[in-house]
Amino acid sequence: MPVSLHEARDLYDLALGWATNKYPRGDAMAKSRYQELRDKIAIDPSSGPLLPECIKAHLTLGSFFDFIKESPYRKAGERHEFLAKQFTPLLTFLEERQQKAQLKDAPLVLKRQSELVKTAISSAERDVEAGQPVGGLDRMHTALHGYLRCACQNEQIDCEPDASMNKLFKLLRSHPSLTGSDPHSKHVNKVINGMGTIIDAFNPIRNHASIAHPNDDLLGKPEASLVIDAARALLRYLDAKLAVDE
Secondary structure (H helix, E strand, O other), X not given: OOOOHHHHHHHHHHHHHHHOOOOOOOOHHXXXXXXXXXXXXXXXXXXXXXXXXXXXXXOOHHHHHHHHHHOOOOOHXXXXXXXXXXXXXXXXXXXXXXXXXXXXXXXXXXXXXXHHHHHHXXXXXXXXXXXXXXXXXXXXXXXXXXXXXXXXXXXXXOOOOOOOHHHHHHHHOOOHHHOOOOOOHHHHHHHHHHHHHHHHHHHHHHHHOOOOOOOOOOOOHHHHHHHHHHHHHHHHHHHHHHHHXX
16 A cells, blocks of 8 residues: 555654654554554655655664754754654655545536536646646636636526626625525525635736746645635535536
């Protein structure tokens, strides 16, 4: 089995806990788990090269503690900062791999979508799968804008051909399927209104922080993934609610 993000985090927690004296020195389970995880990651062709040298060089927790004890990092905070930096490449790699696997296993498929929306979603997901979520921002923006426009047209809600995403979303919010009266509607509406804020922020992000234009300062990968994931969540929700009437 490939190394999982959970296993890498476990190894990090063990090393950090041992370095900051959170484990009793006789904790046999911690020692055994450290060796198990260290050995598994070390021989993994993908993750092994990213295993921190301070872990790779020390087969046991005792050996690792001897190293950290003689290091310049004397305080718990210093050791925490040191290990966090050492584990960042490994954890980042596994986080991105997990995100790609999740996307591959659960592609965004909508019941109601135009060819434009379908094409834009596919393009955005290819960029995310390739580890380039910034490249997918513009396409996901197009997908969301196109879906909102089609949804308004399908529900016979009057809208201008060039209406903005914000305007389309506000018009769609009046649809009966999105104005529920159950006991939880008050709180759900807060979430939906929050999505409106995300839509409002998506426009300047697309225009000034994506490759839709020759921008110098692009959005970071984690932030681009967050925006895309938020758009995907909104699309799934709207599609599920609007399809109820069909």
